[in-house]
Every structure is written in structure tokens, then in C-alpha cells.
């Protein structure tokens with residue numbers, strides 16, 4: 349239902365958009381740089397080493413990011429996720445994270461990482477108050493991980509997973525992008541891991557975004573098929589939705605499973621009506637939809653000497669313009685895919 353008259357409020361009830369969605373979640377892409385080159389995330393040229401990276405002064409500085417976060421939290425944002433690129437490769441990232449987690453009113457700071465640097469940074473993250481982590485891992489086969497990411501890093505990532513489990517991070521979510529002929533023969537292995545480890549294994553539909561040359565109708569696997577294949581392993585018991593679950597539909601594979609399974613279906617069953625997110629790209633573009641290229645240039649607002657009320661106005665405009673839903677299907681049919689790069693927007 350469209351509530352054209354719903355005011356966008358910045359009150360004790362928080363931020364509400366034109367479609368009555370409560371906007372409480374900000375994703376910050378700290379850098380467009382990454383220590384991996386996942387073939388499904390980057391373009392063919394990038395995979396082959398031809399990288400057009402932002403210059404240092406094109407990235408938002410830590411001071412600028414903190415200013416945006418402070419204003420956003422004062423407006424009603426309660427949860428921030430750090431992403432990238434790979435957030436942990438940015439220089440002095442831990443100092444920034446400690447400053448971020450000290451912002452009054454911001455109690456929920458999380459991170460999405462490829463896990464390569466988690467063994468090194470896990471403890472510092474935990475001590476800074478970042479105790480919820482999503483780790484991207486698309487295979488358990490070291491040679492396959494190397495082929496997908498361009499780096500022989502499986503063992504390093506796995507030590508990162510063990511590190512955060514040992515430190516007591518909760519939840520620990522493992523994100524697997526399911527792709528036919530690339531890793532779908534491992535769906536069962538991923539699902540069965542949730543029976544013995546306290547993790548949420550999340551199966552994410554492959555999205556045609558950012559010039560990924562690997563996406564096509566054949567590599568894409570919808571959640572219905574993924575679930576049917578996993579259901580052959582045992583009973584999928586639906587779980588009550590928890591605050592931490594985000595857009596995932598969550599199940600347990602058998603009543604005695606220690607962990608859970610999450611299914612995320614941006615394509616087949618989009619969750620736009622529940623979307624509570626704003627995103628800030630590493631170049632300072634404020635986006636209200638991952639799959640819609642419209643951005644507000646917050647970097648210009650930050651650098652042109654405007655005060656915080658201009659930042660607030662820019663955020664309200666982004667919320668006001670938040671599309672009711674993404675239009676990937678229509679865009680694909682008309683040949684105008686979403687062009688934003690995952691590495692800049694943050695997945």
C-alpha cells in the first residue's frame with residue numbers, strides 16, 4: 349500500500365519512508381579496495397588485474413564517515429554495517445571502528461568480510477564491540493576458493509571462522525552465493541555444517557549487478573530450488589523471525605542442529621517491502637537501494653562546508669526517493685542492468 353501522505357519523520361518513532369518502511373539501518377562501504385577478486389563480483393577486466401580504484405581523496409575520510417554516522421544515529425539509525433570492498437583492508441580501520449562504536453545511541457555495529465583478515469582482527473573487533481559478523485565463503489574446496497577469488501585463501505578464511513567462533517561472536521553468518529556449475533554441488537555440505545557449528549549458513553541468490561560477467565540465467569539458482577535440494581537432507585524446520593535475521597528466511601535442518609540456515613532471495617521473492625536500509629558508497633554516494641543506481645552525492649555536502657542540517661536534508665531526500673521495490677527484472681529485459689559496482693556500494 350502506498351502512503352503518499354505519510355510524513356518522513358525523525359521522531360521517537362524513527363525514520364519512516366513513503367511506503368511506511370521504518371529506516372533504521374545504514375551500511376557503510378569503507379573502501380572499494382579488496383584483497384580478493386571474486387569472479388562473480390568484479391568485471392572480467394578487474395578479474396584480470398585492470399583495476400580502476402578510487403583515489404585516496406575520493407574516498408570518504410574516517411572523520412567524514414563518523415560525521416555521517418553521528419547525524420544518522422541522531423535521526424534514528426540504530427544499526428550500522430561495515431562493508432566494502434573489504435572493510436578490513438583499509439589502513440587504521442580499527443581506530444575508526446573504535447570511534448564508531450563509541451557513538452552514543454549506536455549499539456549495533458556489524459561487519460561483512462571475506463574473512464581473510466579475521467584471524468588478525470577478530471579479537472580487536474570483539475573488544476571494540478563488533479561481535480556480529482557475516483563472512484563470505486562460497487566453497488569448502490581450497491582450489492575452488494582460489495579459482496573463485498583469485499587467491500589461495502581458504503585456510504586463512506577458515507582460521508578466521510574458527511577465531512570468531514572461539515571468541516564468542518554471535519551471530520556468525522556464512523554467506524554463500526549459490527551458482528550453478530560453480531559451487532551448487534556443495535549446497536549439501538554448507539547446509540550440513542549448520543548441524544554441527546553454531547553458525548547461520550546463508551544461501552544468497554546470485555544477482556546481476558555491477559558488470560559481473562558471470563551472471564546468466566543458467567548460473568542463477570533460485571531459493572525454491574536451493575531449498576528443495578536441501579530438504580532432501582532432512583526436515584527444514586522454520587524458525588521464528590529474530591531481530592538479527594534481516595531479509596533471510598530462517599530454518600533449522602533437523603531439531604538437533606546447533607546452527608541455522610538462512611535463505612535470501614533478492615530476485616525470486618524480493619523483500620523490498622521490508623527493506624530498512626540506506627547505503628553509503630565508499631565515494632560518499634548515498635543510495636536507498638542496492639539495485640537502483642540513483643545516488644545523492646553526500647561527499648559534496650560534506651566537503652562544501654555545509655552544516656549538519658544539510659546532511660540531514662540529504663538523508664531525508666534519499667529516504668523520500670527510496671524506490672518501492674527494485675526493478676531488476678524489467679531492467680534486465682530492457683538491457684539496462686544495475687551498473688553500481690558491488691565493491692563501491694558494498695554488498
Ligand code: SAM
Nearest residue numbers: 389432433434460461462484523554555690695
Ligand atoms: N569483502 C566483503 C565480503 O566479501 O563479504 C564485503 C563486500 S562483498 C561485495 C559483500 C557480499 O556481496 C559478499 O558476500 C559477496 O559474496 C556478495 N556479492 C558480490 N557480488 C554478488 C552478486 N553478484 N550476487 C550476490 N551476492 C554478491
